[in-house]
Amino acid sequence: KQEVTQIPAALSVPEGENLVLNCSFTDSAIYNLQWFRQDPGKGLTSLLLIQSSQREQTSGRLNASLDKSSGRSTLYIAASQPGDSATYLCALLDSGYALNFGKGTSLLVTP
């Protein structure tokens, strides 16, 4: 069974810092990997989707990479802002039809 691990579980940084969130998975046979943002009491917002054939995706200040061989993905956030404070979830689609989620990284960006 696919296991998805996110490190760190929580992170607090001052505004302006660049930061990296990590996601690892045990089965490299995946179709795609997504990074989501979850705000308290709200649903999930898809940030980036990386297909299994791709190595990275970028959107604004966000960059996500995928290394299937090592079972790792990273989400890089440049010039962090207080509005980036949220829980970031890594999820991947493998042989099933639904996403396998990690427990998330809770990010706090302080002014």
Next chain:
Amino acid sequence: GAVVSQHPSWVICKSGTSVKIECRSLDFQATTMFWYRQFPKQSLMLMATSNEGSKATYEQGVEKDKFLINHASLTLSTLTVTSAHPEDSSFYICSAYDRGEKLFFGSGTQLSVL
């Protein structure tokens, strides 16, 4: 972009009562919707797959008689938690694929059973 609407956002109910949660795809048709559950500090876990016009497919360990799913139309799926108990208190969230490969989520429902 695709929008999935989920109601209610939160609900408090007494033990033994039933609670219905609605999930609607607002600007696309969803033949399949997914229901997830998230306990505090745990990952989102798939509960069941809702298929329009047919029975839902439940994941192992999820009681189908307790969590009733109805997907009567291409834009609406409902999850009814029957005879809710405190251990059913959780964050429930639905999702659906639009024509692409991104999965769009509702805003979630926080259920608290007293």
